[in-house]
Amino acid sequence: MSADQAIHPPDLDNSPKKRGRSRSGTRSGLERSSARLGWAFASPALLLVAAVTIFPIVFSLIMSFSNVNVTGDGFSLSGFTGHNFSIVFTSDLWQHAIVFTTLYTIVTVIVEIILGTAIALVLERLTASRGWMMALLLLPWAIITVISAQLWSYVYNGVYGVLNVVLSPLNGGHDINVLGGSFSATAAMAVADIWKTTPFVxxxxxxxxxxxxxxxxxxxxxxxANAWTIFWRVRLPLLRPTLSIAVLFRILQAFGLFDLPYVLTGGGPGDSTESLALLGWKVMFNDLKFGPGAAVAASTAGIVLIACLVFLKVFRSQVGSEETA
Structure with missing residues (x-):
């Protein structure tokens, strides 16, 4: 053995632990490289989402806290104020719109959850024809909301509508204008909404x-246990997380109600079917009050965010209590 070998012996530590460390170092390097590559591929989509989603939300929030001056070239923002929100919160139209939107969301979501679960139980028992039934079931959901609302407007028309043709003989031959009354117009909108979104649930x-x-x-x-007991005591509790996801998505969609009242009723009769989204659109684009209109949109987003956070907190607490039990 030479003096150099005695002073600097060869590295004989070829243990599995060291080999694992080397592999781990190589693997972490590959993971970092893959992560950078993934971010590089995803960055165009993320930038597009930021441009069409995040930027309008931020700009609308800035507009709601600004003095908006309408000019010949558009509008300009100046100063910081909370006057827009004070106008909105003291408005009878906003108060009615929030009550209507909340009640409409609660009723439609409850009905859709019940009907959707019942339809799912029927589809579960099907074997050969399940695929065809699911395809037929998804047809209402696949139709654009504006188009389905226009189709329902033909059904509800008080002169040549299908519903009028069926029910007018029962009314002594007089035409029935379903969209002419506050309650009937709301019910007609709810039926159209439930018909379209129940397949999703x-x-x-x-x-x-x-x-x-x-x-x-x-x-x-x-x-x-019989079938009813199995459903209520076994299957429904296990199905609760899935139904909670459906409820969350439907709350987000229903609270942003715009297409149906815009096409079917225009918010009428009067302002009885005017949702928060439709009210914000009217204030901003019909009345050209961009500040209060942005405040309506910001208040709607805040209410939906708070409702979703409360819902998620309650859901997590229920799941935690079931796991500990």
């Missing part, structure tokens, strides 16, 4: 039913 509920563990249901059946 049904598909989500069906996915949750398919993923449920079959051994738990079989054990309950062996213990003598």
């Amino acid at each position: 049904a598909i989500i509920a069906l996915a949750g039913l398919v993923m449920l563990p079959g051994d738990i249901v079989e054990a309950a059946r062996i213990d003598g």
Whole structure:
């Protein structure tokens, strides 16, 4: 053995631990490289989302806290003020719109959850024809809301509408204008909304039913539980997370109600079917009051955000209590 070998012995530590460290270092480098490559590919889509989604939201929020002056070339922002929100919060139109939108959202979402779950239970029992039924079920959901609203306006028309042709003989031959009354117009909008969005809830509920563990249901059946007890005590609690996701999405969609009242009623009769989204559009583009219109949009977004946070907190607490139990 030479003196150099005695002073600097060869590295004989070829243990699995060291090999693991080297592999880990190589793997972490590959992961960082893959992450950078992934961000590079995703950056155009992220920039597009920021341009069409985040920027308008931020600009609308800035506009709601600014003095907006309409000029011949457009509008200009000056100063910082909360006057726009004071105008909105003290307006009877805003108060009515928030009550109407909230009640409409609650009623339609509850009905859609019940009908969607029932349809999902039926589809679960189908075998060969399930694919065809799901395709037919998704047709209303695939139709653009403006187009479906226009189709329903033909049904509700007080002169040549299908509903008028069917019900007018029962009314002594007189025409029935469903969209002419406050309650009937709201009910007509709710029916059109439920017809379109119930398939969405049904598909989500069906996915949750398919993923449920079959051994738990079989054990309950062996213990003598009937179908009703199995659904309420076993399947529905296990299906709650899936239905909660459907409820969350439907709250977000229903609270932004705009297409149906815009096409069917225009917010009427009077302002009885005027939602928050439609009110903001009217204030901003009909009355050219951009500051208060932006304040209506910002208040709507804030209400939806608070409602979603409360819903998620309640959902997490329920799931945590079930897991500890």
